[in-house]
Amino acid sequence: xxxxxxxxxxxxxxxxxxxxxxxxxxxxxxxxxxxxxxxxxxxxxxxxxxxxxxxxxxxxxxxxxxxxxxxxxxxxxxxxxxxxxxxxxxxxxxxxxxxxxxx
Amino acid sequence: xxxxxxxxxxxxxxxxxxxxxxxxxxxxxxxxxxxxxxxxxxxxxxxxxxxxxxxxxxxxxxxxxxxxxxxxxxxxxxxxxxxxxxxxxxxxxxxxxxxxxxxxxxxxxxxxxxxxxxxxxxxxxxxxxxxxxxxxxxxxxxxxxxxxxxxxxxxxxxxxxxxxxxxxxxxxxxxxxxxxxxxxxxxxxxxxxxxxxxxxxx
Numbered sequence: 001x002x003x004x005x006x007x008x009x010x011x012x013x014x015x016x017x018x019x020x021x022x023x024x025x026x027x028x029x030x031x032x033x034x035x036x037x038x039x040x041x042x043x044x045x046x047x048x049x050x051x052x053x054x055x056x057x058x059x060x061x062x063x064x065x066x067x068x069x070x071x072x073x074x075x076x077x078x079x080x081x082x083x084x085x086x087x088x089x090x091x092x093x094x095x096x097x098x099x100x101x102x103x
Numbered sequence: 104x105x106x107x108x109x110x111x112x113x114x115x116x117x118x119x120x121x122x123x124x125x126x127x128x129x130x131x132x133x134x135x136x137x138x139x140x141x142x143x144x145x146x147x148x149x150x151x152x153x154x155x156x157x158x159x160x161x162x163x164x165x166x167x168x169x170x171x172x173x174x175x176x177x178x179x180x181x182x183x184x185x186x187x188x189x190x191x192x193x194x195x196x197x198x199x200x201x202x203x204x205x206x207x208x209x210x211x212x213x214x215x216x217x218x219x220x221x222x223x224x225x226x227x228x229x230x231x232x233x234x235x236x237x238x239x240x241x242x243x244x245x246x247x248x249x250x251x252x253x254x255x256x257x258x259x260x261x262x263x264x265x266x267x268x269x270x271x272x273x274x275x276x277x278x279x280x281x282x283x284x285x286x287x288x289x290x291x292x293x294x295x296x297x298x299x300x301x302x303x304x305x
Binding site for chain 1: 114115116117118121122123124125126142143144145146147148149150151178179220221222223224225226227228229230231232233234235236237238239240241242243244245248249250252254255257258259261262263265266267270283287288290
Protein backbone atom coordinates (compact mmCIF):
# COMPACT_ATOMS: atom_id res chain seq x y z
CA UNK A 1 0.00 0.00 0.00
CA UNK A 2 1.34 3.43 -0.90
CA UNK A 3 0.68 6.69 0.90
CA UNK A 4 -1.25 7.69 -2.21
CA UNK A 5 -3.62 4.76 -1.63
CA UNK A 6 -4.21 5.93 1.93
CA UNK A 7 -4.88 9.48 0.71
CA UNK A 8 -7.44 8.22 -1.83
CA UNK A 9 -9.24 6.16 0.79
CA UNK A 10 -9.33 9.05 3.25
CA UNK A 11 -10.53 11.48 0.57
CA UNK A 12 -13.35 9.13 -0.39
CA UNK A 13 -14.80 9.60 3.09
CA UNK A 14 -13.67 13.08 4.09
CA UNK A 15 -13.23 14.90 0.79
CA UNK A 16 -10.09 16.70 -0.40
CA UNK A 17 -7.22 16.71 2.11
CA UNK A 18 -3.75 18.19 2.17
CA UNK A 19 -1.30 15.52 1.03
CA UNK A 20 1.45 16.90 3.26
CA UNK A 21 -0.85 16.71 6.25
CA UNK A 22 -1.90 13.11 5.54
CA UNK A 23 1.73 12.17 5.04
CA UNK A 24 2.48 13.64 8.47
CA UNK A 25 -0.37 11.59 9.97
CA UNK A 26 1.02 8.45 8.32
CA UNK A 27 4.39 9.20 9.93
CA UNK A 28 2.67 9.67 13.30
CA UNK A 29 0.96 6.29 12.81
CA UNK A 30 4.26 4.59 11.98
CA UNK A 31 5.89 6.13 15.03
CA UNK A 32 3.09 4.99 17.31
CA UNK A 33 3.05 1.47 15.86
CA UNK A 34 6.80 1.04 16.23
CA UNK A 35 6.76 2.39 19.79
CA UNK A 36 3.88 0.18 20.90
CA UNK A 37 4.89 -3.06 19.22
CA UNK A 38 8.66 -2.79 18.87
CA UNK A 39 8.55 -5.47 16.21
CA UNK A 40 10.51 -3.70 13.48
CA UNK A 41 14.02 -5.10 13.64
CA UNK A 42 17.02 -3.96 11.63
CA UNK A 43 20.76 -4.61 11.66
CA UNK A 44 23.59 -2.11 11.28
CA UNK A 45 27.35 -2.51 11.01
CA UNK A 46 30.30 -0.27 11.77
CA UNK A 47 34.07 -0.53 11.75
CA UNK A 48 35.56 -1.54 15.09
CA UNK A 49 38.21 1.15 15.56
CA UNK A 50 41.28 0.81 17.72
CA UNK A 51 41.13 3.11 20.73
CA UNK A 52 37.54 4.15 20.12
CA UNK A 53 35.01 3.28 22.77
CA UNK A 54 31.82 5.01 21.67
CA UNK A 55 29.83 4.59 18.46
CA UNK A 56 26.74 6.62 17.59
CA UNK A 57 23.53 4.61 17.55
CA UNK A 58 21.26 4.91 14.51
CA UNK A 59 18.89 7.81 15.19
CA UNK A 60 15.80 5.61 14.89
CA UNK A 61 16.89 3.16 17.59
CA UNK A 62 14.29 2.17 20.18
CA UNK A 63 16.39 -0.44 21.94
CA UNK A 64 19.31 -2.76 21.31
CA UNK A 65 18.54 -6.44 20.88
CA UNK A 66 22.03 -7.82 20.42
CA UNK A 67 25.59 -6.82 19.57
CA UNK A 68 28.07 -9.02 17.73
CA UNK A 69 31.78 -8.79 16.97
CA UNK A 70 33.42 -10.07 13.81
CA UNK A 71 35.97 -12.69 14.82
CA UNK A 72 38.65 -12.24 12.19
CA UNK A 73 41.15 -14.50 13.90
CA UNK A 74 39.28 -17.81 13.58
CA UNK A 75 36.14 -18.23 11.51
CA UNK A 76 35.44 -14.71 10.21
CA UNK A 77 31.91 -14.83 11.60
CA UNK A 78 30.00 -12.57 13.95
CA UNK A 79 29.86 -13.70 17.57
CA UNK A 80 27.43 -12.48 20.19
CA UNK A 81 29.00 -10.50 22.99
CA UNK A 82 27.43 -9.88 26.40
CA UNK A 83 26.16 -6.62 27.81
CA UNK A 84 28.34 -5.29 30.59
CA UNK A 85 25.94 -4.72 33.45
CA UNK A 86 28.17 -3.47 36.25
CA UNK A 87 30.44 -1.42 34.04
CA UNK A 88 31.06 1.19 36.71
CA UNK A 89 33.25 -1.18 38.65
CA UNK A 90 34.87 -2.97 35.73
CA UNK A 91 35.86 -0.24 33.32
CA UNK A 92 39.11 1.56 33.02
CA UNK A 93 38.88 5.30 32.47
CA UNK A 94 37.38 6.44 29.19
CA UNK A 95 40.04 8.35 27.24
CA UNK A 96 38.07 8.20 24.02
CA UNK A 97 36.22 11.19 22.66
CA UNK A 98 35.63 9.91 19.16
CA UNK A 99 32.35 8.73 17.71
CA UNK A 100 31.60 6.63 14.69
CA UNK A 101 28.39 6.14 12.75
CA UNK A 102 26.66 2.81 12.45
CA UNK A 103 25.50 2.69 8.89
CA UNK B 104 42.22 -9.71 17.23
CA UNK B 105 44.97 -12.19 16.74
CA UNK B 106 44.68 -13.83 20.14
CA UNK B 107 40.92 -13.62 20.54
CA UNK B 108 39.60 -17.08 19.83
CA UNK B 109 36.45 -16.58 21.93
CA UNK B 110 35.25 -13.03 21.33
CA UNK B 111 32.29 -13.26 23.67
CA UNK B 112 34.69 -13.88 26.53
CA UNK B 113 36.78 -10.82 25.83
CA UNK B 114 34.40 -8.25 24.43
CA UNK B 115 31.35 -6.62 25.95
CA UNK B 116 29.05 -3.69 25.30
CA UNK B 117 26.99 -1.17 27.17
CA UNK B 118 25.18 1.94 26.05
CA UNK B 119 23.76 5.30 26.92
CA UNK B 120 20.87 7.03 25.17
CA UNK B 121 22.71 7.88 21.95
CA UNK B 122 25.79 5.73 21.85
CA UNK B 123 27.02 2.18 22.01
CA UNK B 124 30.27 1.39 23.82
CA UNK B 125 32.40 -1.59 22.84
CA UNK B 126 35.02 -2.64 25.35
CA UNK B 127 37.64 -5.33 25.44
CA UNK B 128 38.89 -7.22 28.46
CA UNK B 129 42.48 -6.39 29.26
CA UNK B 130 45.02 -9.14 29.58
CA UNK B 131 48.34 -8.63 31.25
CA UNK B 132 50.54 -9.28 28.27
CA UNK B 133 53.71 -8.96 30.34
CA UNK B 134 52.84 -12.00 32.38
CA UNK B 135 53.78 -15.44 31.14
CA UNK B 136 50.66 -16.74 32.88
CA UNK B 137 48.44 -14.34 30.97
CA UNK B 138 46.89 -12.89 34.11
CA UNK B 139 43.52 -11.34 33.50
CA UNK B 140 43.18 -7.95 35.17
CA UNK B 141 39.39 -8.27 34.96
CA UNK B 142 39.10 -4.73 33.67
CA UNK B 143 37.66 -3.61 30.37
CA UNK B 144 39.04 -0.87 28.13
CA UNK B 145 38.46 0.44 24.62
CA UNK B 146 39.27 -1.94 21.77
CA UNK B 147 43.05 -2.21 21.61
CA UNK B 148 43.68 -5.16 19.27
CA UNK B 149 44.78 -4.82 15.66
CA UNK B 150 42.76 -4.38 12.50
CA UNK B 151 42.00 -6.96 9.87
CA UNK B 152 43.15 -5.25 6.69
CA UNK B 153 46.75 -5.08 5.55
CA UNK B 154 48.75 -4.76 2.38
CA UNK B 155 51.99 -3.92 0.68
CA UNK B 156 53.03 -0.55 -0.66
CA UNK B 157 54.70 -1.02 -4.01
CA UNK B 158 55.26 2.63 -4.92
CA UNK B 159 54.58 6.16 -3.71
CA UNK B 160 54.35 9.56 -5.30
CA UNK B 161 54.22 12.96 -3.69
CA UNK B 162 52.86 16.31 -4.81
CA UNK B 163 50.28 18.16 -2.72
CA UNK B 164 49.49 14.82 -1.03
CA UNK B 165 51.30 11.53 -0.65
CA UNK B 166 49.85 8.70 -2.70
CA UNK B 167 50.71 5.03 -2.18
CA UNK B 168 50.12 2.22 -4.63
CA UNK B 169 48.67 -0.89 -2.98
CA UNK B 170 46.68 -3.31 -5.13
CA UNK B 171 43.01 -3.81 -4.14
CA UNK B 172 43.60 -2.26 -0.70
CA UNK B 173 39.91 -2.04 0.31
CA UNK B 174 40.39 1.19 2.27
CA UNK B 175 38.01 4.16 2.40
CA UNK B 176 38.40 7.88 3.14
CA UNK B 177 38.92 8.59 6.90
CA UNK B 178 40.19 5.08 7.58
CA UNK B 179 43.18 4.99 9.92
CA UNK B 180 46.18 2.73 9.47
CA UNK B 181 49.78 2.21 10.44
CA UNK B 182 52.47 2.42 7.79
CA UNK B 183 55.78 0.65 8.35
CA UNK B 184 58.99 -0.38 6.58
CA UNK B 185 59.29 2.92 4.69
CA UNK B 186 62.02 5.53 5.03
CA UNK B 187 59.85 8.60 5.47
CA UNK B 188 56.22 7.66 6.11
CA UNK B 189 56.17 5.21 9.04
CA UNK B 190 53.46 5.94 11.62
CA UNK B 191 49.70 6.22 12.07
CA UNK B 192 47.92 8.07 9.25
CA UNK B 193 44.42 8.86 8.04
CA UNK B 194 43.37 8.19 4.46
CA UNK B 195 42.22 11.30 2.58
CA UNK B 196 41.46 9.87 -0.87
CA UNK B 197 41.29 6.48 -2.56
CA UNK B 198 41.15 4.77 -5.93
CA UNK B 199 40.95 0.99 -6.38
CA UNK B 200 44.72 0.53 -6.23
CA UNK B 201 45.95 3.71 -4.51
CA UNK B 202 45.30 5.65 -1.33
CA UNK B 203 46.48 9.09 -0.28
CA UNK B 204 47.37 10.80 2.97
CA UNK B 205 47.93 14.46 3.78
CA UNK B 206 51.41 15.91 3.63
CA UNK B 207 54.33 16.26 1.27
CA UNK B 208 57.76 14.74 1.21
CA UNK B 209 60.64 14.81 -1.21
CA UNK B 210 61.08 11.05 -0.89
CA UNK B 211 59.38 9.27 -3.74
CA UNK B 212 58.70 5.72 -4.90
CA UNK B 213 59.01 4.08 -1.51
CA UNK B 214 57.93 0.57 -0.65
CA UNK B 215 56.64 -0.79 2.65
CA UNK B 216 53.53 -2.19 4.27
CA UNK B 217 50.41 -1.07 6.11
CA UNK B 218 47.91 -2.51 8.56
CA UNK B 219 44.53 -1.03 9.42
CA UNK B 220 43.72 0.32 12.88
CA UNK B 221 40.16 -0.97 12.60
CA UNK B 222 38.25 -4.14 11.86
CA UNK B 223 36.22 -3.56 8.74
CA UNK B 224 32.51 -3.93 9.65
CA UNK B 225 33.72 -5.37 12.95
CA UNK B 226 30.56 -4.52 14.88
CA UNK B 227 27.08 -5.68 14.00
CA UNK B 228 24.13 -4.67 16.09
CA UNK B 229 20.49 -5.62 15.84
CA UNK B 230 18.00 -3.09 17.10
CA UNK B 231 14.31 -2.47 17.48
CA UNK B 232 13.87 0.51 15.21
CA UNK B 233 11.31 3.13 14.43
CA UNK B 234 10.16 3.13 10.83
CA UNK B 235 11.82 5.53 8.42
CA UNK B 236 9.82 8.68 7.79
CA UNK B 237 7.63 8.78 4.72
CA UNK B 238 8.69 11.65 2.46
CA UNK B 239 6.73 11.04 -0.76
CA UNK B 240 3.19 9.95 -1.49
CA UNK B 241 4.42 7.28 -3.87
CA UNK B 242 6.27 5.54 -1.03
CA UNK B 243 5.25 1.93 -0.60
CA UNK B 244 4.91 1.18 3.10
CA UNK B 245 5.51 -2.52 2.60
CA UNK B 246 8.48 -2.67 0.26
CA UNK B 247 10.23 0.55 1.28
CA UNK B 248 9.46 0.74 5.00
CA UNK B 249 9.05 -2.93 5.90
CA UNK B 250 5.59 -2.40 7.35
CA UNK B 251 3.77 -5.72 7.34
CA UNK B 252 0.71 -5.84 5.04
CA UNK B 253 -1.52 -6.63 7.99
CA UNK B 254 -0.70 -3.23 9.51
CA UNK B 255 -1.81 -1.16 6.54
CA UNK B 256 -5.42 -1.05 7.73
CA UNK B 257 -4.15 0.10 11.12
CA UNK B 258 -2.36 3.07 9.54
CA UNK B 259 -5.55 3.95 7.69
CA UNK B 260 -7.55 3.75 10.94
CA UNK B 261 -5.07 6.05 12.65
CA UNK B 262 -5.25 8.62 9.85
CA UNK B 263 -9.06 8.49 9.79
CA UNK B 264 -9.12 8.91 13.55
CA UNK B 265 -7.01 12.07 13.39
CA UNK B 266 -8.90 13.54 10.43
CA UNK B 267 -12.24 12.86 12.16
CA UNK B 268 -10.90 14.55 15.27
CA UNK B 269 -9.92 17.62 13.24
CA UNK B 270 -13.41 17.76 11.76
CA UNK B 271 -15.03 17.59 15.19
CA UNK B 272 -16.45 14.10 14.60
CA UNK B 273 -15.39 12.83 17.98
CA UNK B 274 -17.43 9.63 18.00
CA UNK B 275 -15.97 8.54 14.69
CA UNK B 276 -12.52 9.55 15.86
CA UNK B 277 -12.92 7.40 18.96
CA UNK B 278 -14.19 4.47 16.87
CA UNK B 279 -11.16 4.53 14.56
CA UNK B 280 -8.77 5.10 17.45
CA UNK B 281 -10.09 2.08 19.32
CA UNK B 282 -9.89 -0.04 16.20
CA UNK B 283 -6.32 1.15 15.58
CA UNK B 284 -5.21 0.29 19.10
CA UNK B 285 -6.89 -3.11 19.01
CA UNK B 286 -5.27 -4.06 15.72
CA UNK B 287 -1.84 -2.94 16.89
CA UNK B 288 -2.06 -4.85 20.17
CA UNK B 289 -3.25 -8.00 18.40
CA UNK B 290 -0.45 -7.84 15.83
CA UNK B 291 1.85 -10.79 16.37
CA UNK B 292 5.57 -10.19 16.15
CA UNK B 293 7.35 -11.70 13.20
CA UNK B 294 9.30 -14.61 14.56
CA UNK B 295 12.65 -15.35 13.04
CA UNK B 296 14.19 -18.82 13.08
CA UNK B 297 16.98 -17.54 15.29
CA UNK B 298 14.66 -17.51 18.29
CA UNK B 299 14.37 -21.28 18.19
CA UNK B 300 18.06 -21.99 18.00
CA UNK B 301 20.00 -22.88 21.07
CA UNK B 302 22.25 -19.94 21.86
CA UNK B 303 25.10 -20.58 24.30
CA UNK B 304 24.69 -18.89 27.64
CA UNK B 305 26.85 -15.79 27.77
